[in-house]
Amino acid sequence: MSDTELTNHKRPNTDAVITIRCIKSFEYRTCKSIVLQHVNLETxxxxxxxxxxxxxxxxxxxxxxxxNVVFDTLKLYTVAHGHKTMNLIINMEDDDRLIYSDDSAALAWLGVENETELSFFNREQYEAYKAHPDMKW
Structure with a gap:
C-alpha cells in the first residue's frame, strides 16, 4: 500500500469514539468514564x-x-497515541488551551480526534484543587 492509500483509511470525523472522564472528586480521585460511539466531530x-x-x-x-455534581467544564485529557499526564485524575497543564469554554465550537475545530479522552468536571472544584492539590484516602 502506498502512503496515500494509508492516509485515506483514517476514520472520518463523522464517526469517532470519545471517552469522557466524569470527575466527582479531585481529592479522592473519584471518576467514572462514559464511552460515546459514533460522534460526529464536525457537527x-x-x-x-x-x-x-x-x-x-x-x-x-x-x-x-x-x-449532585454540577458538571460545567470540559478539558482535554489525552488524544490517541499522545502523551499522558502524570496526574491520574486530570491533566493540570495548559488550561488556557485545553479547557473548552466556547460551547458553540465544533469538536473538530478544537482538535478533538477519534479516541480522544476528555475530562468533565466542576470548574470551581477544579480551581480549589489546583490551588491545593492534596490527595485524600
Missing amino acids: TTVGDLKELVREKIRTTSGWKPYL
Whole structure:
C-alpha cells in the first residue's frame, strides 16, 4: 500500500469514539468514564457534548452518586497515541488551551480526534484543587 492509500483509511470525523472522564472528586480521585460511539466531530459542539453526557448521567444506571455534581467544564485529557499526564485524575497543564469554554465550537475545530479522552468536571472544584492539590484516602 502506498502512503496515500494509508492516509485515506483514517476514520472520518463523522464517526469517532470519545471517552469522557466524569470527575466527582479531585481529592479522592473519584471518576467514572462514559464511552460515546459514533460522534460526529464536525457537527457536535462543546455544548452538545456537555448536554449529551449530562443526559447519560441522568438516565444510565450506576450514576446516582454523580447526580449532585454540577458538571460545567470540559478539558482535554489525552488524544490517541499522545502523551499522558502524570496526574491520574486530570491533566493540570495548559488550561488556557485545553479547557473548552466556547460551547458553540465544533469538536473538530478544537482538535478533538477519534479516541480522544476528555475530562468533565466542576470548574470551581477544579480551581480549589489546583490551588491545593492534596490527595485524600
